[in-house]
Amino acid sequence: MPKVLISDKMDPKAAQIFRERGVEVDEITGKTPDELKAIIGQYDGLAIRSSTKVTKDILEHATNLKVIGRAGIGVDNVDIPAASAKGVVVMNTPFGNSITTAEHAIALMFALARQLPEADVSTQAGKWEKNRFMGVELTGKTLGLIGAGNIGSIVADRAIGLRMRVIAYDPFLTPERALEMGVEKMTLDDLLLRADFITLHTPLTDQTRNILSRENLAKTKKGVRIINCARGGLIDEAALKDGLDSGHIGGAALDVFVQEPAKEHPLFGTPNFVATPHLGASTTEAQVNVAIQVAEQLADYLVTGGVTNALNVPSLSAEEAPRLKPYMALAEKLGGLVGQLAHGELTSIAIEVEGAAAELNQKPITSAVLAGLMRVHSDTVNMVNAPFLAKERGLDVREVRHDREGDYHTLVRVTVGTQAGDRSVAGTLFGNAAPRLVELFGIKVEADLAGHMLYIVNEDAPGFIGRLGTTLGEAGVNIGTFHLGRRSAGGEAILLLSVDEAVDDALLGKVRALPGVKTAMALGF
Numbered sequence: 001m002p003k004v005l006i007s008d009k010m011d012p013k014a015a016q017i018f019r020e021r022g023v024e025v026d027e028i029t030g031k032t033p034d035e036l037k038a039i040i041g042q043y044d045g046l047a048i049r050s051s052t053k054v055t056k057d058i059l060e061h062a063t064n065l066k067v068i069g070r071a072g073i074g075v076d077n078v079d080i081p082a083a084s085a086k087g088v089v090v091m092n093t094p095f096g097n098s099i100t101t102a103e104h105a106i107a108l109m110f111a112l113a114r115q116l117p118e119a120d121v122s123t124q125a126g127k128w129e130k131n132r133f134m135g136v137e138l139t140g141k142t143l144g145l146i147g148a149g150n151i152g153s154i155v156a157d158r159a160i161g162l163r164m165r166v167i168a169y170d171p172f173l174t175p176e177r178a179l180e181m182g183v184e185k186m187t188l189d190d191l192l193l194r195a196d197f198i199t200l201h202t203p204l205t206d207q208t209r210n211i212l213s214r215e216n217l218a219k220t221k222k223g224v225r226i227i228n229c230a231r232g233g234l235i236d237e238a239a240l241k242d243g244l245d246s247g248h249i250g251g252a253a254l255d256v257f258v259q260e261p262a263k264e265h266p267l268f269g270t271p272n273f274v275a276t277p278h279l280g281a282s283t284t285e286a287q288v289n290v291a292i293q294v295a296e297q298l299a300d301y302l303v304t305g306g307v308t309n310a311l312n313v314p315s316l317s318a319e320e321a322p323r324l325k326p327y328m329a330l331a332e333k334l335g336g337l338v339g340q341l342a343h344g345e346l347t348s349i350a351i352e353v354e355g356a357a358a359e360l361n362q363k364p365i366t367s368a369v370l371a372g373l374m375r376v377h378s379d380t381v382n383m384v385n386a387p388f389l390a391k392e393r394g395l396d397v398r399e400v401r402h403d404r405e406g407d408y409h410t411l412v413r414v415t416v417g418t419q420a421g422d423r424s425v426a427g428t429l430f431g432n433a434a435p436r437l438v439e440l441f442g443i444k445v446e447a448d449l450a451g452h453m454l455y456i457v458n459e460d461a462p463g464f465i466g467r468l469g470t471t472l473g474e475a476g477v478n479i480g481t482f483h484l485g486r487r488s489a490g491g492e493a494i495l496l497l498s499v500d501e502a503v504d505d506a507l508l509g510k511v512r513a514l515p516g517v518k519t520a521m522a523l524g525f
């Protein structure tokens with residue numbers, strides 16, 4: 001039974017779903033990195049929010065981990081390259097808390113417009129400072145969105161409802177989508193010049209880090225009010241403080257900080273500054289949504305192989321997964337076969353599909369071929385990290401989908417480019433389920449690829465099979481199945497034998513010494 005750790009506070013629905021789906025679950029929150037390292041090796045899945053930092057160091061101890069699920073959107077607390085290199089799938093729940101976070105941005109915009117937090121503190125202190133708190137209306141003001149994705153577009157919708165004019169800077173926003181959203185797309189400089197309020201809704205990337213830098217803050221309209229419910233690091237916090245102190249910036253509300261938890265901060269106590277402790281996603285509704293989604297996604301992956309909302313592998317629906325499963329087994333075997341047989345450096349690999357296979361999602365088939373190919377050299381390769389490793393090694397990977405009718409109702413062909421030329425193997429599924437090799441280096445042959453096998457290339461001549469049988473028999477090696485293929489009578493023949501025991505080097509030497517043998521190799525699947 002797969003086992004999952006929930007390491008951050010999460011709605012109880014998550015644990016309930018895991019149990020209902022046959023996944024064992026432990027909820028252990030508030031662990032230090034060292035404590036997490038000590039226990040993470042027991043788990044197949046890890047469900048987190050933003051507190052757990054899944055670093056490379058933690059991943060090195062996660063010997064059984066297959067999937068990490070973030071109950072939320074931002075995955076900057078997960079080292080995705082390290083997870084990918086280790087073959088761990090990383091998923092998030094991209095929509096579960098979008099409305100809630102957009103509402104928090106709108107709430108902070110109101111808080112700034114009417115100085116609500118300061119007015120509350122003053123009133124409850126018995127001061128009744130009616131003249132101190134003069135607000136501004138939102139109606140007719142211009143809201144500048146930096147980032148117009150899921151959350152940004154909900155903020156735009158709500159702001160338009162408040163009769164605000166919404167302008168947006170997002171390099172990936174198409175003119176059609178901007179029109180549909182009712183926002184005016186523009187450059188960042190134009191937005192900075194025109195916005196009365198600016199709200200940030202981008203992920204933190206190398207391009208967005210410090211997007212509101214000191215220089216950019218200086219370009220804003222005097223009195224601008226700034227809201228950040230996305231990620232700390234998007235704004236230069238020191239420059240923001242200077243802007244508030246000088247009065248150039250009329251107000252700022254931060255839900256997120258460069259360093260979290262932010263228990264002390266130079267901005268704290270600054271007039272017109274509002275802070276919340278990363279509460280963007282903190283509503284009952286959003287937390288139930290993301291808990292349910294993350295548990296369903298992790299359980300799907302661990303139980304059926306379905307992949308939803310993964311950031312480092314292609315998606316695979318729970319309906320597709322069972323159809324693709326036998327193909328992935330076939331693909332891994334074909335990859336493993338060429339990996340074992342092809343000598344020297346591989347420069348390219350082409351994965352071709354035809355017949356029924358051509359109607360499927362090809363990405364998982366390709367990943368499985370690459371995993372089989374590279375697992376020949378490393379036990380830690382799997383379908384998740386194989387494409388990354390292939391890219392890292394400069395292997396040129398091509399996917400080809402054929403429309404044509406072939407000899408088989410379904411076929412997967414793998415061709416690797418080597419210094420000696422191209423080498424190709426092909427396989428089909430018998431009964432849509434059983435992987436079967438049907439072609440090896442241009443020769444028709446029909447074989448299961450399973451267990452210990454012996455691959456022999458020899459000159460097709462009478463008496464050879466008898467001599468081979470005797471040699472194996474004398475070594476106590478029992479032949480399970482025997483598959484023969486040849487280009488032409490008396491030409492080159494290929495033999496693929498499954499044997500009950502591994503063939504050691506001494507026996508291989510004897511096989512290679514038999515008359516007519518050109519190549520003999522032990523294979524394993």
Ligand SMILES: NC(=O)c1ccc[n+]([C@@H]2O[C@H](COP(=O)([O-])OP(=O)(O)OC[C@H]3O[C@@H](n4cnc5c(N)ncnc54)[C@H](O)[C@@H]3O)[C@@H](O)[C@H]2O)c1
Pocket residue numbers: 072073074075094097098101146147148149150151152169170171172173201202203204205207208229230231255256278279280281282
């Ligand atoms: N405060 C919270 O609790 C909380 C809750 C949920 C999400 N978030 C954060 O909100 C952010 C946005 O979430 P989302 O669901 O809208 O994401 P999203 O992926 O739907 O949208 C992000 C948008 O940013 C745009 N973008 C990317 N690079 C950009 C750049 N250089 N300049 C301008 N725009 C750029 C993208 O094109 C995209 O449209 C994420 O960082 C997420 O972590 C915070």
Ligand SMILES: O=C(O)CC[C@@H](O)C(=O)O
Pocket residue numbers: 049050071072073074075097278280281282
């Ligand atoms: O889990 C949370 O409370 C914050 C989530 C939020 O930052 C997100 O990116 O989804």
